[in-house]
Amino acid sequence: MTCTEFLALLDDLIDDTVTTEMRADLQEHLRGCEHCEVTLSTTRKTIQIYRSHQIYDMPAGLRDRLHAAIMARCKKGC
Amino acid sequence: MPALKPGGAAEFPQPTPMSTIQPIAGELEPHPDVALVERVRAGDVSAYDELVRKYDRQVFRIAQHITQNREDAEDVMQDAFLKAYEKLDQFQGNSKFYTWLVRIAVNESLMRLRKRRTGKMVSIDEDIETDEGSVPRDLADWAPDPEQNFTQSELRSILEKTIKGLPPGFKVVFELRDVQGLSTEDTAEALGLSIPAVKSRLLRARLQLRERLSRYFRKKKGSREVGVEK
Numbered sequence: 001m002t003c004t005e006f007l008a009l010l011d012d013l014i015d016d017t018v019t020t021e022m023r024a025d026l027q028e029h030l031r032g033c034e035h036c037e038v039t040l041s042t043t044r045k046t047i048q049i050y051r052s053h054q055i056y057d058m059p060a061g062l063r064d065r066l067h068a069a070i071m072a073r074c075k076k077g078c
Numbered sequence: 079m080p081a082l083k084p085g086g087a088a089e090f091p092q093p094t095p096m097s098t099i100q101p102i103a104g105e106l107e108p109h110p111d112v113a114l115v116e117r118v119r120a121g122d123v124s125a126y127d128e129l130v131r132k133y134d135r136q137v138f139r140i141a142q143h144i145t146q147n148r149e150d151a152e153d154v155m156q157d158a159f160l161k162a163y164e165k166l167d168q169f170q171g172n173s174k175f176y177t178w179l180v181r182i183a184v185n186e187s188l189m190r191l192r193k194r195r196t197g198k199m200v201s202i203d204e205d206i207e208t209d210e211g212s213v214p215r216d217l218a219d220w221a222p223d224p225e226q227n228f229t230q231s232e233l234r235s236i237l238e239k240t241i242k243g244l245p246p247g248f249k250v251v252f253e254l255r256d257v258q259g260l261s262t263e264d265t266a267e268a269l270g271l272s273i274p275a276v277k278s279r280l281l282r283a284r285l286q287l288r289e290r291l292s293r294y295f296r297k298k299k300g301s302r303e304v305g306v307e308k
Contacts, residue, residue, distance in 0.1 A: 010281065010285075038218070038219045042295075046288040049237065050287070051257055053234065056142040062152065073160055
C-alpha cells in the first residue's frame with residue numbers, strides 16, 4: 001500500500017468503517033511508515049480537540065433573549 | 079500515539095452523537111423529536127420551546143461557521159427556528175427533525191451571506207478547488223496533550239482562528255460529522271450534498287485543520303521537553 005492509498009482510506013479508518021482485511025493492510029502500512037502514523041494520530045487528535053472544546057458558544061443572556069423573541073412571535077402565530 | 083489494536087477497532091472512539099442528538103434505535107422506535115413535533119402541531123407551543131432549547135446551540139454554531147459574524151448568526155438562529163415553526167406542516171417525518179432544521183439554517187445562513195456580499199451567489203455545494211491538505215506536508219508529531227500548554231481562552235482562540243480559514247462547505251461538514259456526531263447520510267441530507275461529496279469535504283477539512291493546528295501543537299525539534307510554537 002502506498003501513502004496515497006493509505007490517505008484515501010484515512011477517514012474510513014478513523015470512523016472504523018474498514019473491513020478486517022483492509023484494516024490489516026492499513027496496519028501493515030503503518031508499521032513501516034512514520035509519516036502516515038503521525039498523520040493518523042494527529043488527525044484523530046484534531047477531531048478530539050474540536051469535539052471537547054466546542055467553539056462559538058452562546059452567552060446565556062443571548063440565549064434567553066432569543067428564546068423570548070421566538071416564543072413571543074410563535075404565540076402570535078408567527 | 080494511539081495505535082490500532084490488532085484485529086480490533088481503532089482506539090479512538092467513534093464520533094458519538096451529542097447528548098441532544100439521539101440516534102434512532104431501530105426502525106420501530108420513533109425518534110423522541112417525533113412526539114414533540116406532534117405536540118407542536120396540536121398547538122402546544124411549549125413543545126416547540128423544548129425543540130428550540132434542544133438544538134439552539136448547534137444551530138447557532140452552524141450559522142456562525144457559515145456567516146463568520148455573531149450578529150448574523152443570532153439573526154439566522156432566530157429566523158431558522160421561526161421558519162421551521164411556520165413550515166412544520168411541510169415536515170414529513172421521513173427525515174429527522176434536526177436534519178430538516180439544519181437545512182433551513184444553512185439556507186438562511188447563505189442568504190445572509192449573500193446579502194452581505196451584495197448579491198453574489200454563495201453555495202454550500204459548489205466544488206471547492208483547493209490542494210491544501212490533500213497531501214500532508216507538516217509531518218511533525220505533536221506533544222502528547224498539546225492543548226494543556228494553553229489556557230482555555232488561548233485554545234478557543236486557536237481553534238476559532240484555525241477553522242475560520244476553511245471554506246464554509248468544509249466547516250459545516252466537519253461541524254456536523256465530527257463535532258455534532260451526525261452520520262454521513264444525515265449530513266448529506268441536511269446539506270443537500272451527495273455522500274461522496276460529504277466524504278471528500280470531511281477528509282479535506284480534517285487534514286487542513288490538522289495541518290494548521292500543527293503550527294501550535296507540534297513538538298519542538300531538538301528538545302526532550304514538550305513544547306509548542308506560538
